[in-house]
Amino acid sequence: MTVMGIDPGLGASGWAVVTGEGETLTLVAFGAIRTDPAAQLADRLVAICDGIRQIVSVHSPDEVAIEDVFLAKDARAAFALGQARGAAIVGAAQGGCRAHSYTALQVKQSVTGHGHASKDQVGFMVRRLLNLAEPLRPADCADAAAIALCHLQRSRCAMAIAGVTP
Amino acid sequence: MTVMGIDPGLGASGWAVVTGEGETLTLVAFGAIRTDPAAQLADRLVAICDGIRQIVSVHSPDEVAIEDVFLAKDARAAFALGQARGAAIVGAAQGGCRAHSYTALQVKQSVTGHGHASKDQVGFMVRRLLNLAEPLRPADCADAAAIALCHLQRSRCAMAIAGVTP
Numbered sequence: 001m002t003v004m005g006i007d008p009g010l011g012a013s014g015w016a017v018v019t020g021e022g023e024t025l026t027l028v029a030f031g032a033i034r035t036d037p038a039a040q041l042a043d044r045l046v047a048i049c050d051g052i053r054q055i056v057s058v059h060s061p062d063e064v065a066i067e068d069v070f071l072a073k074d075a076r077a078a079f080a081l082g083q084a085r086g087a088a089i090v091g092a093a094q095g096g097c098r099a100h101s102y103t104a105l106q107v108k109q110s111v112t113g114h115g116h117a118s119k120d121q122v123g124f125m126v127r128r129l130l131n132l133a134e135p136l137r138p139a140d141c142a143d144a145a146a147i148a149l150c151h152l153q154r155s156r157c158a159m160a161i162a163g164v165t166p
Numbered sequence: 167m168t169v170m171g172i173d174p175g176l177g178a179s180g181w182a183v184v185t186g187e188g189e190t191l192t193l194v195a196f197g198a199i200r201t202d203p204a205a206q207l208a209d210r211l212v213a214i215c216d217g218i219r220q221i222v223s224v225h226s227p228d229e230v231a232i233e234d235v236f237l238a239k240d241a242r243a244a245f246a247l248g249q250a251r252g253a254a255i256v257g258a259a260q261g262g263c264r265a266h267s268y269t270a271l272q273v274k275q276s277v278t279g280h281g282h283a284s285k286d287q288v289g290f291m292v293r294r295l296l297n298l299a300e301p302l303r304p305a306d307c308a309d310a311a312a313i314a315l316c317h318l319q320r321s322r323c324a325m326a327i328a329g330v331t332p
Contacts, residue, residue, distance in 0.1 A: 082248020
C-alpha cells in the first residue's frame with residue numbers, strides 16, 4: 001500500500017510518499033511545494049492545488065492523508081492555513097484521491113506513542129521507522145511522512161480488525 | 167464589464183453575476199452552492215471548486231471578486247471557511263479568472279457608503295442598485311452581489327483615474 005502524506009501550508013506544503021509492504025516501510029519520494037509570499041493569493045493556491053495533483057499523478061498513491069491543523073495561532077493564521085489545505089485537498093481529489101484527515105494529536109500518538117511528543121521526537125521516529133541515514137529535511141517533509149505513517153498504521157489496524165491481509 | 171461575486175462558505179457559497187454598462191447595473195444570474203454537512207470534507211470542497219468553475223465557464227465573467235472573511239468567530243470557524251474559500255479561488259482560477267479579494271469593510275463601504283452597515287442595509291442597497299423588485303434571497307446571494315458591485319465600482323474608479331472609458 002502506498003500512502004502520500006501532506007502537511008499543508010500557504011508558504012510551504014510538505015509531502016511524502018511512503019509504501020508499507022508487510023513490516024517494511026519505505027520512503028519513496030518527498031518534497032515541499034513552496035509559494036512566493038509576494039505572489040497573488042489565487043496564484044499561490046493554484047500552485048498548491050496543481051502541485052499536489054501532479055505529485056498524485058506521478059506517484060499514484062493508493063490513499064492520501066492530510067494534517068488537520070485547525071489549532072493555529074489565531075483566526076487569521078487559521079484562515080490562511082485553511083485556504084492552503086482546501087487547495088491541497090482539491091488537488092488530491094482532482095488527482096483521483098480523497099484525502100483522509102488526521103489531527104496532529106493522532107499523528108503524534110500513532111508515530112511516537114504519545115500525543116504530546118515534540119517535533120524532534122516525531123522527526124526521530126520518522127527517521128527510525130523509515131530507516132533513514134539522516135533526518136528528513138525540511139521539517140515539513142518529516143511531518144508529511146509522519147502523517148503518511150499514521151494513515152498506514154491506522155489502515156492496517158482497520159484491515160486487521162476486518163480480517164483482511166494487507 | 168461582467169463581474170462574478172462570491173461569498174464563500176463550507177455549507178453554502180453564494181454567487182452572483184452582475185454587469186455594469188455605463189450607469190446600468192444588471193443582475194445576470196445568482197445562486198448558492200450548498201454542500202451536505204454529512205459528506206466527507208474532500209467531497210464538499212470539490213463540490214465548491216467544481217461548482218464555481220462551472221459557473222465561471224457558463225457566465226464567462228471578465229473578473230471574479232471574493233470576500234476575505236478572516237474575521238470569523240474563532241480559529242476553528244476561520245479554518246473551515248478558509249478551506250471553502252481556497253476551493254472557490256482554485257475553481258475560479260481553473261475557470262480562467264483570478265479572484266480579487268475584498269474585506270467585508272470594503273464591500274460595505276463601497277455599497278452603502280459606510281463600513282459598519284448592517285446586513286439589512288447591504289441587502290437594501292443591493293436591491294436598489296440592481297433595481298430588483300424583491301430583496302435577493304438567500305442572504306449569501308445578496309452578499310455575493312454586493313461583492314460584485316464593490317469590484318465593479320472600484321474597477322471604474324481605477325479606470326477613471328487611468329483615463330480609460332469603461
